[in-house]
Each structure stands twice: as structure tokens, then as C-alpha cells.
Amino acid sequence: MTTYEPMRPGLEPLARFRVELAAVKELGQTQWGRRRVIDVLGGSFEGPRLAGEVLPGGADWQVVHADGSASIxxxxxxxxxxDALIYIQTQGLRHGPPDVMAALGRGETVDPATYYFRLAVRFETAAPGYLWLNSTLAVASGMRAATAVCYDAYALS
Incomplete structure (x- = not known):
């Protein structure tokens, strides 16, 4: 009898993303936590398989929880x-020690090794040269700066 085991996923570098962000809009405390909306102003991405610009529009519809963690x-x-257009969606978590999360909340740049910021990334496009993205699941490791977020995205193989 043949026994099979699940494949161990690998990571293939896609690109480094730099997403420029507007000031935080605080919507206030909801049943899910403190709701914030942070508009995307633009940015860029560059890597072995993807390069270009982040277009203005879209946002991070973020929830900050009582423990200071954030759902992205x-x-x-x-x-x-x-000139191909690609829709991107990320969902993730950012958490760390209270003093680090407070510094991030004040807009300070903090060493990304002191907190956890990970994303699941999905793409959607009709551009022939990028159709492979529609069936690609990616993960990313990020960092937050005062006016931007930067993350390295990797396709799961």
C-alpha cells in the first residue's frame, strides 16, 4: 500500500511592496474592536516576478482589539x-508587546523584529501575462512606518 504525505510548501519571492498611507480615520469602538480606516495613497512594488505601482484608492479596514493587536x-x-491591472487583497495580524504597539500607534518606526506582522495575500486579474496570480496564494511579512507599510510577499509553492 502506497502512503502519501502532504507536500511541504515552499516560498518563492514575488515582490517587496511599499504602500503609502493617509492619516488614520478612527471610526471608534464597535462590537469587533476599535475600527480604523486607512486610505491607500499609492506606492510601488518590485521583485523577480512583479513590478509596478500601487494605485491610489482602496484602504485598510482595520480593527484594533483590546489587547492592542490589529486585524488587517x-x-x-x-x-x-x-500596464496590467491587478486587484490585491491582504488579510493578516499585527501584534506585539504593549510598548511596541503603543509606539506604532503613535506613528513611530519600530524594529520589525520586535512585533509580529504577517499577511495572507490574494490576487485577481484578467491580464494574460499574470493569470498565474489568480491561482496563487501568497504570504507576506511586513513592517509599519509612520506613513507607509512595507512587506515582502512570497508565493506558496
């Missing part, structure tokens, strides 16, 4: 170097 939920549009 972003949606925005990319334009590649060869």
Missing part, C-alpha cells in the same frame, strides 16, 4: 510595469 483587511489595485 486591505484591498487596492496594482498597475504593473507593462
Amino acid at each position: 483587511d486591505t484591498r487596492y489595485t496594482l498597475r504593473t510595469h507593462d
Whole structure:
């Protein structure tokens, strides 16, 4: 009898993303936590398989929980170097020690090794050269700066 085991996923670098952000809009405390909306102003991405610009529009519809952790939920549009449009959505978590999370909340740049910021990334496009993204699940490791978020995305193989 043949025994099979699940494949161990690998990581293939896609791109480094830099997403420029507007000031935080605090919606206030809801039943889910403190709701914040952070508009996307633009940005860029570059890597071995993807390069181009982050278009203005879209946002992070974020919830900050009582323990200071944040649930990330972003949606925005990319334009590649060869003019293809790609919809991107990320969902993730950011958490760390209270003093680190407070510093991030004040807009300070903090060493990303002192907190956890990970994302699941999905893409959608009709551009022929990028159809492979529609069936690609990616993960990312990020960091928050005062006016931007930066993350490295990897396709799961």
C-alpha cells in the first residue's frame, strides 16, 4: 500500500511592496474592536516576478482589539510595469508587546523584529501575462512606518 504525505510548501519571492498611507480615520469602538480606516495613497512594488505601482484608492479596514493587536483587511489595485491591472487583497495580524504597539500607534518606526506582522495575500486579474496570480496564494511579512507599510510577499509553492 502506497502512503502519501502532504507536500511541504515552499516560498518563492514575488515582490517587496511599499504602500503609502493617509492619516488614520478612527471610526471608534464597535462590537469587533476599535475600527480604523486607512486610505491607500499609492506606492510601488518590485521583485523577480512583479513590478509596478500601487494605485491610489482602496484602504485598510482595520480593527484594533483590546489587547492592542490589529486585524488587517486591505484591498487596492496594482498597475504593473507593462500596464496590467491587478486587484490585491491582504488579510493578516499585527501584534506585539504593549510598548511596541503603543509606539506604532503613535506613528513611530519600530524594529520589525520586535512585533509580529504577517499577511495572507490574494490576487485577481484578467491580464494574460499574470493569470498565474489568480491561482496563487501568497504570504507576506511586513513592517509599519509612520506613513507607509512595507512587506515582502512570497508565493506558496
